Amino acid sequence: xxxxxxxxxxxxxxxxxxxxxxxxxxxxxxxxxxxxxxxxxxxxxxxxxxxxxxxxxxxxxxxxxxxxxxxxxxxxxxxxxxxxxxxxxxxxxxxxxxxxxxxxxxxxxxxxxxxxxxxxxxxxxxxxxxxxxxxxxxxxxxxxxxxxxxxxxxxxxxxxxxxxxxxxxxxxxxxxxxxxxxxxxxxxxxxxxxxxxxxxxxxxxxxxxxxxxxxxxxxxxxxxxxxxxxxxxxxxxxxxxxxxxxxxxxxxxxxxxxxxxxxxxxxxxxxxxxxxxxxxxxxxxxxxxxxxxxxxxxxxxxxxxxxxxxxxxxxxxxxxxxxxxxxxxxxxxxxxxxxxxxxxxxxxxxxxxxxxxxxxxxxxxxxxxxxxxxxxxxxxxxxxxxxxxxxxxxxxxxxxxxxxxxxxxxxxxxxxxxxxxxxxxxxxxxxxxxxxxxxxxxxxxxxxxxxxxxxxxxxxxxxxxxxxxxxxx
Amino acid sequence: xxxxxxxxxxxxxxxxxxxxxxxxxxxxxxxxxxxxxxxxxxxxxxxxxxxxxxxxxxxxxxxxxxxxxxxxxxxxxxxxxxxxxxxxxxxxxxxxxxxxxxxxxxxxxxxxxxxxxxxxxxxxxxxxxxxxxxxxxxxxxxxxxxxxxxxxxxxxxxxxxxxxxxxxxxxxxxxxxxxxxxxxxxxxxxxxxxxxxxxxxxxxxxxxxxxxxxxxxxxxxxxxxxxxxxxxxxxxxxxxxxxxxxxxxxxxxxxxxxxxxxxxxxxxxxxxxxxxxxxxxxxxxxxxxxxxxxxxxxxxxxxxxxxxxxxxxxxxxxxxxxxxxxxxxxxxxxxxxxxxxxxxxxxxxxxxxxxxxxxxxxxxxxxxxxxxxxxxxxxxxxxxxxxxxxxxxxxxxxxxxxxxxxxxxxxxxxxxxxxxxxxxxxxxxxxxxxxxxxxxxxxxxxxxx
Numbered sequence: 003x004x005x006x007x008x009x010x011x012x013x014x015x016x017x018x019x020x021x022x023x024x025x026x027x028x029x030x031x032x033x034x035x036x037x038x039x040x041x042x043x044x045x046x047x048x049x050x051x052x053x054x055x056x057x058x059x060x061x062x063x064x065x066x067x068x069x070x071x072x073x074x075x076x077x078x079x080x081x082x083x084x085x086x087x088x089x090x091x092x093x094x095x096x097x098x099x100x101x102x103x104x105x106x107x108x109x110x111x112x113x114x115x116x117x118x119x120x121x122x123x124x125x126x127x128x129x130x131x132x133x134x135x136x137x138x139x140x141x142x143x144x145x146x147x148x149x150x151x152x153x154x155x156x157x158x159x160x161x162x163x164x165x166x167x168x169x170x171x172x173x174x175x176x177x178x179x180x181x182x183x184x185x186x187x188x189x190x191x192x193x194x195x196x197x198x199x200x201x202x203x204x205x206x207x208x209x210x211x212x213x214x215x216x217x218x219x220x221x222x223x224x225x226x227x228x229x230x231x232x233x234x235x236x237x238x239x240x241x242x243x244x245x246x247x248x249x250x251x252x253x254x255x256x257x258x259x260x261x262x263x264x265x266x267x268x269x270x271x272x273x274x275x276x277x278x279x280x281x282x283x284x285x286x287x288x289x290x291x292x293x294x295x296x297x298x299x300x301x302x303x304x305x306x307x308x309x310x311x312x313x314x315x316x317x318x319x320x321x322x323x324x325x326x327x328x329x330x331x332x333x334x335x336x337x338x339x340x341x342x343x344x345x346x347x348x349x350x351x352x353x354x355x356x357x358x359x360x361x362x363x364x365x366x367x368x369x370x371x372x373x374x375x376x377x378x379x380x381x382x383x384x385x386x387x388x389x390x391x392x393x394x395x396x397x398x399x400x401x402x403x404x405x406x407x408x409x410x411x412x413x414x415x416x417x418x419x420x421x422x423x424x425x426x427x428x429x430x431x432x433x434x435x436x437x438x439x440x441x442x443x444x445x446x447x448x449x450x451x452x453x454x455x456x457x458x459x460x461x462x463x464x465x466x467x468x469x470x471x472x473x474x475x
Numbered sequence: 476x477x478x479x480x481x482x483x484x485x486x487x488x489x490x491x492x493x494x495x496x497x498x499x500x501x502x503x504x505x506x507x508x509x510x511x512x513x514x515x516x517x518x519x520x521x522x523x524x525x526x527x528x529x530x531x532x533x534x535x536x537x538x539x540x541x542x543x544x545x546x547x548x549x550x551x552x553x554x555x556x557x558x559x560x561x562x563x564x565x566x567x568x569x570x571x572x573x574x575x576x577x578x579x580x581x582x583x584x585x586x587x588x589x590x591x592x593x594x595x596x597x598x599x600x601x602x603x604x605x606x607x608x609x610x611x612x613x614x615x616x617x618x619x620x621x622x623x624x625x626x627x628x629x630x631x632x633x634x635x636x637x638x639x640x641x642x643x644x645x646x647x648x649x650x651x652x653x654x655x656x657x658x659x660x661x662x663x664x665x666x667x668x669x670x671x672x673x674x675x676x677x678x679x680x681x682x683x684x685x686x687x688x689x690x691x692x693x694x695x696x697x698x699x700x701x702x703x704x705x706x707x708x709x710x711x712x713x714x715x716x717x718x719x720x721x722x723x724x725x726x727x728x729x730x731x732x733x734x735x736x737x738x739x740x741x742x743x744x745x746x747x748x749x750x751x752x753x754x755x756x757x758x759x760x761x762x763x764x765x766x767x768x769x770x771x772x773x774x775x776x777x778x779x780x781x782x783x784x785x786x787x788x789x790x791x792x793x794x795x796x797x798x799x800x801x802x803x804x805x806x807x808x809x810x811x812x813x814x815x816x817x818x819x820x821x822x823x824x825x826x827x828x829x830x831x832x833x834x835x836x837x838x839x840x841x842x843x844x845x846x847x848x849x850x851x852x853x854x855x856x857x858x859x860x861x862x863x864x865x866x867x868x869x870x871x872x873x874x875x876x877x878x879x880x881x882x883x884x885x886x887x888x889x890x891x892x893x894x895x896x897x898x899x900x901x902x903x904x905x906x907x908x909x910x911x912x913x914x915x916x917x918x919x920x921x922x923x924x
Contacts, residue, residue: 003531003535007535007539008497008538008539008542009534009535009538009539011490011493012490012493012494012497013494013497013498013538015490016487016490016491016494017494019487020491045531046528046531048525048526048528048531049526184478184479184480187479187483188479188480188482188483191480191482191483191486191487192482195482195486207559210625213627214627217627217640218638218640219640219688222685222686391685395685396567396683397567397621397623397629397683397686400567400623401623402560403560404559404560404623405559405560406559406560407558407559407560408559408560444480444481447482448480448481448482448485449482451482451486452482452485452486455482455486455489457555459548460548460551460552460555461552461555462539463539463542463545463548463549463552464545464548464549464552464776
C-alpha cells in the first residue's frame, strides 16, 4: 500500500484514524497503531511480515541481553552478534544476487543464481534496529521491556517502508505520553497534503516526461535533451522522496508523534558537503553516528573513514556498481571541498558555489539513474557535446515547450519561497491588525491546503500505479 | 489551537465519505467510456491470490479504476495539463528531399527478390519470368508531418506510431530461445522465425529519423544471432513491398488482415510452398467494419487527434472448413474465427479475429488429411494470421506466450508441448515490441526452462 494510493487515503487512513481516536486509552491506541501497521505491511508483504515480526522479536531479546550484561564484555558480544545477524539478513536479501554476479565474473563460472525479491522496507527497518541496539549498548536509552511498544517503534506504518529512520531515544518519550494535540493534528494534515502534492503533481508529472529524454538511445540524444532529461530526473527523485517523507511526518503528527525531518531544501546547497546535510538527513546522520564516528571520525584515519561511509552509502541505495560509484563520487567531491574548494568559495560570490553544486548534483544523478556505467558516461558526454548527434532537436523542443510552466513551477518548489511568503504575510498581517487576527493561518493556508488536496486527487485518479522510487532501495 | 482547523475537518470528511461511497457503491462501472477500455474487475480472494500479492495489487487497481467520478476527474486533469506549457506549433513539417529516396534505409532486397513475395494473382499462377512483370522498387512511405503525442507516441501524418529502441540483450535472448527450441526439437522439425516491424518503420522520416531505432537493423541482428538451421522469414521485406497499402491500422498497434496476408505469403515462400499460396481474391467472404478506434487512443491518454481518425477493419473468413477449440483454464470451448460479438464500443475490435485471443492455446482442426501440424508461438499478431494457415495443415495450434499456463499444461515446457502435439513445423510470430525488451524475451525464454 502506498501513501499516495487512493485506497490508502480513502480507506486505510480514515479507518486507522477512527479506530485510534474512539478511545483515549493509551494501551488501546498503541495497540491499534501496531496492529494496523502490521496490516499495512502485510498488505504489501503477506509473507515477509513474518520476517519483520521475527526481526523485532530478535532485536527485543538481544537488547534486553545487552542491558542485562551492561558493563561486561558479554554485552558487546551480544551487540556485535545481534548486528551481524540482522545485517546478514539484509545482505542475503539485498546483495546475494549482486555478490554472486560479481564472483561469477571474477572467477569465470556460470551464474545460475536467481535474484531474491527485497522485502519492502528492509533497508530502512534494519537501520532502525541497529540504531536501537547501539543506543541500548551505549546506555543512551533503556531497553524496551514491553514487546508491543518496541514492535510499534519498528513496524509503525508511516516509517516502516521508507523512513525517515527514527532513533529510539527520540521516540521513547512519545510512547506512553499524551502526545496528541489539535495543533499536531492540523500540522499533520497540512504536511500530508504538501507531501501528496509533491508526489502526485510534481514527481509523477516529471517522471512521465523523463522517458522522452532519458529513455532513448543516447547516441540519438541532443545536448539540450540530455540537460532537460537529467533536470527532470533530479526533480522527480527529490519530489518523490521528499513528498513521501512529508507524508510520513504528517501522518506521524496526526497520531501525535514528532519524527525527524529528512529534507531541508537540498537543491539550494552550495556544496556536496552542504547537500548531504540537507538530503536524506536521517540516513546521513545514521552513517555519521553508527559508522563514521565509531571508526574514528575526524580523529584518526579520516580519509579511510570517509571512504568507507561513502562506499556504504552508495551500496545501501542498491546492489549495483553504479550506486557505489555514485557514493564514491560524493566522497571525491567532499575531499576536494574540504581540501581547498570550500575556502575558495568563501571568498567569491555565492552564485559560483550554487552553480558548482547544481552542476555536480546533476552529474551525480546521471550515475544514479543509469545502472549501466558506460551508458552513464555516454550520457555525460552528450551533456558536454562529446559525440552528441545535435545541440537541439525539434521534437524535444515541443515537449519542453508543452511543459515549460510545469518545470518552472517545480523548480520554484525546490526553494523555500513558500515558507518565505508565509512569513512575510504573517509579518504584514501582524503589523496591520496588531496581532488581533490570524487570517494567514486560519483562512489562506487552509484554503490553499484544500485546493492542493483536490488537485492532487485529480492527478492521482488517472494515474496508473506509481510506487515511490525509494521503495527499491 | 484548541480545535480542528477547517482544512483538517474538510480533509477528514472528504476521505471518510469518499471511502464509504467507494466501498459501498453497488453500481461500480466495468468499462471506461472516456478511456475506451475495460476496467479492472474486483479480484477474487483466495489464499493463493493473497500470498502471491495479486489480490492486493488487483484490488488497489480495481479500487482506483472504479473510483467515483473517475472519468470527470480525468477530464479535469487533462484540462490542468493544458496549462503546463505553451502549446504553439505542434506540427513539425518534415523536410523531404525532393528527388532522391532515403539513402540510409534502402530495402534489403533487390526489386527482383521483392517481386517474388508479391501476392500472387490468378494470372501469376502461370509463373511468368521476372522480366515479364513490372514491379516497382519499394519505397518507404513519405512522411509529411510529425506531431508529438505522449511518449513514446507520435502522430505521423494520420498514423499513431510508437518509437522503439531494442536492447541488444533482448534480441540475443530471443535468438537464444529459438536456437534452443531448435536443438530440443531436432532437425526434422522446421523452425521459422517471423519478426514483424511496427508501422513506424515504413515511414521515411528524413531528418527526423532519430526519433526511433532502426527496426531493419534489429531484424538483421536477430538473423545474425539465430543459428543457420533457423529459417528467418523475411517479413520485413514482404511488408516493405506493400508499405503504401493499408497494412497497419492508424489507431492501433496491430497489422491489418491485409498485412497478415502478405506475411503469410512470405512464410509460404520460406517453406518452399510458394505454389500453394491461396490468392487474396479467393477470400471473397469478409467483414468490413468502420469506425474502429484502436489501442492507441487509450495509450495516448485519449488524444482527440486519434479519435478523429477511425480505422476500417477488414476481416477475411477462412476458405477452409475448420473446427476451432479454445483451451482455457475454465475449460475448453468451441469458437469461430471473426467473432462479431466483439464489435461493441467498449471492445478493441481487433479482438474479434480470435475471440479475444486469451486462451492458453487455440487448436484448429481442418479437413485436410495431410497429417501436417503447425505450432505458432506468437503474441496478439497471431490472432489475425491463423486464417490464412488453415488451408495448408490438418492441425494448427496457436499459442500466445502471454497466456502460457504451466499448471494447465501438466508442467510442460513449450518444447515439450510442441513434441506432445507432434508439431512438424513451428513458427514464431512476434511483433518488434515483443522482442525488443528483455522483460518480454526473458519471459519467452523462461517457457523453455
